[in-house]
Amino acid sequence: MNIRQLHASDSLEALTALLHAAYASLAAQGWNFTAVNQSVAVTRERVAHGQAFVADLDGQxxxxxxxxxxxPADGQYLGDPVPACYTQPDTAILAQLAVHPSQRGQHLGERLMDAAEAWAAAQGYAQIALDTARPAEHLLRRYARRGYVQVGDVQWAGKTYASVLMVKLLAAKAAA
Known part of the structure; x- marks a missing residue:
């Protein structure tokens, strides 16, 4: 299994299908995360504004x-006003974490988050932020174990759940 940056030659259709498969179990619980059914165009937009990493297993x-x-503080994030913690100049934003159901239980999500956090630290960010569904207690516990702390709440338009905003101080900056 190789964790690497997304290549221009990677299929965004395959990436979108991965997101749909990974988020299907959350959709079954009634949580309409964006990745549940986002279009290829939305996937393209989301990866174009950041650095995407993928786990590649024999070309899949x-x-x-x-x-x-x-x-930007006056901008939009997926059509909604931007939460304050997402506008801080020293804060990277983590999104679209997904592991195919056939690969769960192998700590792949942890390895992907390690790559994302290391990249953010290398870019000079002091912290990294994310949001997740408040009812998804297993996700809240997972992020808390990694050092993320709750800093607020947000209700994204059209979502069936309230979200928790979480931030983690990056190790490179914590030691400085």
Missing amino acids: LVGTVTVCPPK
Whole structure:
């Protein structure tokens, strides 16, 4: 299994299909995460504004995560006003973490997050932020174990759940 940056030659159709497969179990619980049914155009937009990483297993994309720079305070994030923690100049944003169901239980999500956090630290970001569904307690626990702390809430338009905003201080900056 190889964790690498997304290549221009990688299929965004395959990446979108991976996201759909990975988020199907969350959709079954009634949580309409963007990645549940996003179009290839939305996938293209999301990876174009950041650095995407993929897990490649014999030429198949089986995992992904995207890290983006901060958003403009007066801008939009997937059509909604941007939360304050996503506008801080020293904050990268983690999104679209996904592992294909056939690859779960192998710590692939952790490895993808390690790659994303290391990349953000190397780019000079002091912290990294994310959001996830408040009812997804297993995700909240997972991120908390990695050092993410809750800093607020947001209700994204059209979502069936409230989200929790979480931030982690990156190790490279924590030691400085």
